[in-house]
Amino acid sequence: MALTVNTNVSSLSAQRSLTKSSQTMGTTLQRLASGLRINSAKDDAAGMAISNRMTTQIRGLNQAARNANDGISMAQTAEGALGETTSALQRLRELAIQSANGTNSTSDRAALNAEADQLIAEIDLIASTTEFNGLKLLDGTFGSQTIQVGANASQTISVSIAGATASLLGANATTTSTGTTVADAKTAGSLTSPNGVLKINGTTITTATDGVSTTDATASGKAVAAGINALSGTTKVTATVNATTATMGTVAASTVASGELVINGVNIIATSVSGDSDGALRAAINAVSNQTGVSASLDGSSNLILTATDGRNIRLGTDGTNAVATLSGFALNGAAANDDVVVGTVTLNGDAAFVVDTGIAKATHGMTITANTYSVSTTNAVTNVDLTTASNATTAITNLDRALDNVNSLRGNLGAVQVRFESTINRLTTTSENLSAARSRIVDADFASETAELTRNQILQQAGTAILAQANQQPQLALQLLR
Missing domain, CATH: 3.30.70.2120 (Alpha-Beta Plaits)
Structure with a gap:
C-alpha cells in the first residue's frame, strides 16, 4: 500500500466501520429501551403495517367484549326486574283462585280485589322504573337494540325486550x-x-x-x-x-x-x-x-x-x-x-x-x-283483572296464566341472549389473545438476541475506535522520511 498524506484510506475504512457499529448499537439500545423490535417504519415497513392492522383488530375485539359485557348487564337488569313481576303475578293468581271460591262474600272479594289493584300498580311501577344507562327496558319503548360485538361493522347481536306493563301482559x-x-x-x-x-x-x-x-x-x-x-x-x-x-x-x-x-x-x-x-x-x-x-x-x-x-x-x-x-x-x-x-x-x-x-x-x-x-286487544290484560265476582275471578285465572307465559317467555329470551353474549365474549377474548401473541412475534424485541447484539456492537465499537486511532497515526510516518 502506498504511503500517502492527502488520503488516509485506512482511517476512512475504520471510520465507516465505526459508524456502522455505532448505528447498529443505537438501534439495539432503542429496542432494549422500548422493548420493541419495530420502533419506526424503517425497522420493518411490512411488519409495521401488519402489526398496525392487528392492533386495530385487537382493540376492536377488546371493546366488543366490553360491549357484550354491557349487554349481559342490561339483560340481567331486565331479567331481575321481571323476577319481581313474576312474583306479583303469582300472588295475583293466588288471589284469583281464592276469589273464585264460592265461600267468599262480597266484602271478601272486595278486599281481595283491593290487594290485586295494588299488585297491578306495582307491576306498572316495575315496568316504568327499570332502566339501564337511561334506557327504559320494560315499559314497551325498548323495542329492539343492536349490541356491537365484533371488531368490524355489522357484527352485532340484536336484543329485543317486549313491554311488561299491566296493560301489555296477558293482552293478545x-x-x-x-x-x-x-x-x-x-x-x-x-x-x-x-x-x-x-x-x-x-x-x-x-x-x-x-x-x-x-x-x-x-x-x-x-x-x-x-x-x-x-x-x-x-x-x-x-x-x-x-x-x-x-x-x-x-x-x-x-x-x-x-x-x-x-x-x-x-x-x-x-x-x-x-x-x-x-x-x-x-x-x-x-x-x-x-x-x-x-x-x-x-x-x-x-x-x-x-x-x-x-x-x-x-x-x-x-x-x-x-x-x-x-x-x-x-x-x-x-x-x-x-x-x-x-x-x-x-x-x-x-x-x-x-x-x-x-x-x-x-x-x-x-x-x-x-x-x-x-290487532292486540287489552281486554284480557292484567290491568283489567277484576276479582269482585267469582266469574270474573275465573276469567282472571286464564288471563294471568297467559301473562305468566308472557313473562316466562321474556325471561327465557333474556337468559338465552345472556348465554350468547357469554359465548361471544369467550370467542372475542380468545381471538384477541391469539392476535396479541401474533403481533408480539412481529413487533416485540427478543431481549436475549438484542443483548447479545449489544455486546457484539460494543466490542466492535471499541475495536473500531482503537483501529481508527492507529490509522490516524499512519500519515506521521511520512515525517520520518523527511528527516
Whole structure:
C-alpha cells in the first residue's frame, strides 16, 4: 500500500466501520429501551403495517367484549326486574283462585280485589322504573337494540325486550273461525282440504289427517289447529281447537230404527223415544261415544246437542226409509238418505298483532278464517283483572296464566341472549389473545438476541475506535522520511 498524506484510506475504512457499529448499537439500545423490535417504519415497513392492522383488530375485539359485557348487564337488569313481576303475578293468581271460591262474600272479594289493584300498580311501577344507562327496558319503548360485538361493522347481536306493563301482559290478538252447523252441514267427502291454502304472517299452513275423523279428516278443527301449532314458532300464532257441536233440535216421540241415525260411522241402535225427558236417544248415543268420540246432552231449550270435545268432525248419516220426524233440527226420516259432516272451529291467538294473509272459507273448507290483520286487544290484560265476582275471578285465572307465559317467555329470551353474549365474549377474548401473541412475534424485541447484539456492537465499537486511532497515526510516518 502506498504511503500517502492527502488520503488516509485506512482511517476512512475504520471510520465507516465505526459508524456502522455505532448505528447498529443505537438501534439495539432503542429496542432494549422500548422493548420493541419495530420502533419506526424503517425497522420493518411490512411488519409495521401488519402489526398496525392487528392492533386495530385487537382493540376492536377488546371493546366488543366490553360491549357484550354491557349487554349481559342490561339483560340481567331486565331479567331481575321481571323476577319481581313474576312474583306479583303469582300472588295475583293466588288471589284469583281464592276469589273464585264460592265461600267468599262480597266484602271478601272486595278486599281481595283491593290487594290485586295494588299488585297491578306495582307491576306498572316495575315496568316504568327499570332502566339501564337511561334506557327504559320494560315499559314497551325498548323495542329492539343492536349490541356491537365484533371488531368490524355489522357484527352485532340484536336484543329485543317486549313491554311488561299491566296493560301489555296477558293482552293478545285473537280470532275464532266460523264452523258449519247442522243447518248448513256439507256433504261428507265434499270439502276441499285447507292444506297449503291458509297463510298466517306469510307462512303457509300445512294440515294432515287428524287421525280420528271418519270423513274430511284434513279439514277438521283438530287438523287445522295442529297445522297452525306446528308452525307457531315461525308465525308466533297458536291455535286452540274448540269442541265441535251439532244442534240437532228437540226430540219428538217416535222410534228410531236401526240405520236411521249413524254418527261417525257407528249405527245408533234401535230405540223407542218418548221425548226429551226420558233421555233414551241420548243414552243410546252416549253408549257408543267411545267409538264415535261424540256425546249427547240437552241444552236449556231441550235441544239435543252432539259434542266432539277433541274437535273432530261429526258425521251424520240417515237411511231415509221411515216417515216419522224425530228431531226438529235434523231430518232423520227424509225421502233420501243423508251423509253430512259438521266441522268445528279453532281460536287463533298471538301475543302481537298477526295477519291472516290467505284465509279459508266454510263453503269449500268447512270453516271460515277470514283474511285480515288482527290487532292486540287489552281486554284480557292484567290491568283489567277484576276479582269482585267469582266469574270474573275465573276469567282472571286464564288471563294471568297467559301473562305468566308472557313473562316466562321474556325471561327465557333474556337468559338465552345472556348465554350468547357469554359465548361471544369467550370467542372475542380468545381471538384477541391469539392476535396479541401474533403481533408480539412481529413487533416485540427478543431481549436475549438484542443483548447479545449489544455486546457484539460494543466490542466492535471499541475495536473500531482503537483501529481508527492507529490509522490516524499512519500519515506521521511520512515525517520520518523527511528527516
